[in-house]
Amino acid sequence: MIQPRTFKGARDFLPEQMLHRERILDTMRTVFKKYGYAPVETPAIEYLDVLTGKYGEEADRLIYKLNYKTGTKDEAALHYDLTVPFSRMVAMNNDLAMPFKRYQMQPVWRADRPQPHQGRFREFYQCDVDCVGSSSMLIEAELIAITYEVLNGLDIPDFLIKINNRKILNGITQYIGLDNNFVGDVCVSIDKLDKVEWNEVAKELKDKNIHTTSIDKLHDLLTQKLNLTQLKSALAEIEIAQEGIAEIEEIFYYLQILGIPEQYFTFDIALARGLDYYTGPIFETKLPKHPHIGSLNGGGRYNGLIASFGGKDLPSVGTSLGLDRIFTAMQQLNLLSEVKTSTQVLVGNFGADTLDASLKLVKELRANGINTEFYPEATKMKKQFSYCDKKQIPFMAILGSEELAQNKITLKVMKTGLQNLIDFNELLEKLA
RNA sequence: GACAUCGUAGCUCAGUUGGUCAGAGCAUCGGAUUGUGGUUCCGAGGGUCGUGGGUUCGAGCCCCAUCGAUGUCCCCA
Structure with missing residues (x-):
């Protein structure tokens, strides 16, 4: 007899769960369309080389490679996210009217260690909204507004959209006297700071052959807990950081006009995001009262990704809502009433x-x-x-x-x- | 990938220092005088105690291995 079981990190959904999941998807779809985004779909399977080298070393290892014609030109993998396949699609379609706004809701796969309590699975749905062909910060603001509208529409309380800018992180790296190769290391350290003692972070940086003067300078900067304005003067000499801060200020201005309540978004210098393709503003949504639940949403600007497929160098920005994260959060927050049927x-x-x-x-x-x-x-x-x-x-x-x-x-x-x-x-x- | 805990019916668990130990509750299905559920009563099905070895007269309980689950870290949706 064959033991019936679901693949590790993949799940079955019974009607009482699907009815809720469909409601969440319907909410997103309605909001996405309201903002003028159009649906697309890309294959679950892609050539391996389309996917590799875009996310960074860490993430590349989590790509589900298919054990089929390995070592040939036909090597394939299940898509790791929707952003890279979408960028590939844009690069293949030169006649799209710009700016091109699309949404896409599909399962993606990651060879990760599942942690269901934290809403972490190997197969899960990403619900992406992206806009290609505009460098305006209006798009960033629009995507944040969409995120707010979806989560608020689902009655999720106390979520917080954290906003930062890769340009600021690059600027900080530059400020402490390191070249761009160290941005990743610096980000990881900054990111850890709210969980780990500074000594440990400093030790990690030392282990990475970073000079003590740089580490001390980073320490000075971070312990001041600067707000955006203070950071602006602290990094007055660093052009890239000034650019990044100005962008965040612009986004905040738009969010205010759009009427997004202030308590739902914030600047967070510790937000780094692991994926390599981000170049500008980045964002991520957490539930501060339930820190064990992973981020409900994440995204940012990735100018340059489409050009890496040989297409035009189109500026792009997008954000992804995690259906399974939202579903997990709503389960744990008791926001899902018991529904077993849609029959009246x-x-x-x-x-x-x-x-x-x-x-x-x-x-x-x-x-x-x-x-x-x-x-x-x-x-x-x-x-x-x-x-x-x-x-x-x-x-x-x-x-x-x-x-x-x-x-x-x-x-x-x-x-x-x-x-x-x-x-x-x-x-x-x-x-x- | 690193560390920690745990694996007994669909679910939640009992099972005492190894000797009726294969159980309970819930759930499921059936019944309690022929057109009425959610309350009650009765009954039934369902587990080679994760798997494979070992110790022993005898193991769910001890030892080893293996697989799986859960949690924390890392990273992410």
Whole structure:
């Protein structure tokens, strides 16, 4: 016998989970379209070389390589995210009207160690919104507004969109006297600072052959806990940092005009993001009260990625909402009411004498837009009511011989147990 | 990839220093005088105690290995 099991880090979803997941996806889709983004889809499978070298060493190792024609030109992998395949798609389609705005909701795969409690899986859905062909910070602001609108629309409380800029991180690296090769190391250290003591971070940097004067300079800068304005004067000499800070200021200005409440977004110097392709503003959404749950959202500007496929050098920025993260968060925050069905009414089956009339009733209900189920067997009522109850269908309609004789229907409200003999029009009113 | 804990029915767990130890509750299915669920009562199915070795007269309980799960770190959605 073969032991039935799901692949590590991949999950089955039963109706009561799928109904919630679909609601989350519907919310996103509605918001994405409201902002003028259009749907696209790319294959789950890509040539391996399309994917490698874009994310960085760490992430490249997590790409799911397919054990199929390895070592040939046909080497393939499951896509690791949607940004790189999308960039490939843009590079292959030179006639897109710019700026090109798309959304894309598909599963992606990462050969990671799953941690379900933190919302971390090997197969999960990313829901990306990206805009290619504009360098305006209006797009960054728009993407942050979309993120806010989706999470707020799902009634998720106290989320925080953290915003930083790779240009600032580059500037800091430059400020402490290191060249750009060390940006990654510096980012990792800064990122750790809110969890680990400075001594440990300093030791790590030493181990990476970074000079003490640089480490001390970094320490001085970070321990001051500067806000954006203070950072601006501290890094007055560093041109790239000034550029980055100005961009963040511009984004904040737009967010204010767009009416995004201030408590939902913040500048965070410690935000680094691991993927290599980011070049400008970056963002990530966390639940500060539930730090163990991984980020619900992440994104940033990645000018240059499309050019790496030989296409035009198009400026691009995008953000990704994690369906599984949001779903996990909502589960743990008890935001998911118990829903087992989308059926509104169950029509009982009372056998041959009333079958035609019942089926016609079912047809009419559906024609009026009411989600209707018809019990397939003419079993005892107890069983049919029990089914209705277990599936939490709110109403049961009964059309037996007694009702048929009077040309009426009995409607039972399952929650209260009350029932009435009514005609079809009244039935429609009650179910509407 | 590093470290820690844990693996008994679909789920939550009992199982005492190795000797009826294969159990309970919930869930599922069926029944309690023929058109009424969610309460109650009765009954049934379901586990070679993760897997493979070893110690022993005898192991769910001890030892080794292996696989899997969970948590923390790293990184991410």
